[in-house]
Amino acid sequence: MQILAISTIFEGNNLLRLLSGLFVTIEISVISIFIGTVLGLILGSLWTTGNHLIQPFFKLYLEIFRVVPTIPLLFLFYYIFPRNLNINLSSMQVSILVFSLWFAAEFSDIVRGAIQSISKNQRENAYTIGLSMFQTYRYVLVPQSIPNILPAFINLSTRIIKTTSILLLISVTDVITVGQQIIEANAQDTLVPLLIYALIALFYFLINFLLSQLSQRLERKFRKYE
């Protein structure tokens, strides 16, 4: 029976289907991380400009996305948008939207912390030599805060990759949904669920473990220069 179960994974194109499910997971994560990074960088920088008019809005946005768990957020966007605003989004687009906004909220806080930890002299000196505010951020503040941002950025990315596992709830065909389909197709073999879930766990583990090793290495490298 054991041999049978293991062969189910390689049977037909099961492994290929699992990998294509994994690709959907990665695709959503990468697009969300990209959009979230750009948005988070802008929001985090704007926060540190000390504009009192926009700060309450940022704070509200940040708190909502940090306090409400991702599953309710997904459902909010999945149910409320189509019904009340007449916007039809596919579940793929909804998940990218939610994850981008979530990533941007968390990332903007990281950026804010990193920029605020840079000595005030840097900003003042930049203004003194005649840089505009945009130039100050572009050439002085953001480049200097990258060593502080990068490890936290990678950690946040591993979190988003792990959180994509809940996408099966709004019926995105990610790696777990494919796994469940394979399990249902082989319902007579009781060992299949254990193997499939272990395999999916291994996929997630490999991606996240490599990323977290990378972040640890970067952290050590940057600490050396301090």
Next chain:
Amino acid sequence: MSWAYIQQAMPDYIKAFWLRLKLSTIGIAGAVLVGIVAAFIIYYKIPGHRIILSYIEIARNTPLLIQLFFIYYGLPITGIKIPAQQTAIIGLVFLGGAYMSDAFLGGLRAVPKIQIESGRAIGLSTFQLSRFVVFPQGFIFSLPALAANVIFLIKETSIFTVIAIPEITNTTLDLIGQNYRTNEYLLMMVSSYAVILIPLSVFLSWIERRIRYANFGN
């Protein structure tokens, strides 16, 4: 919006609220215990600390959802059948223990070496040293990370819905399925989360500020 539906659903939400509070409390308490033990094992490099280290890597790098599926759907083949609520608690302790031990380890390592050497010099045993010197100070250092983990774990409990535990998200989905009233139930869902998380978040950041203020003259 219709208040009649909200009123009607209230008892369900209150039940879900308490269930969630119960599961989170037990799960987080277990996670803190596991975290403290694991952190000390790694801190003193007690034999077997490599196993703990790999446990932490596994727990941190796989999603809670897969961990729950593995326990709930995968393990029964080996003859271990665990009911849904226990599965949820085990999953939360498994995941949380790893995050908590990281938080505690960071705290323990922040205790100045001179404290430990002084403790040794006045003749404290390893247990006494941990009990009276390392732990009290390390615990304070680890509080910010601990607070972040508590919020993170409470948020993670919304994943319990996938193993059909009638917590807030699951209740909401059920009610939407029965009555087709999305707005009302989603409002209820978000407010139930806010009721727990906003006071907690305010309280924890207050503690954090107090600690930074005291800072033990360092």
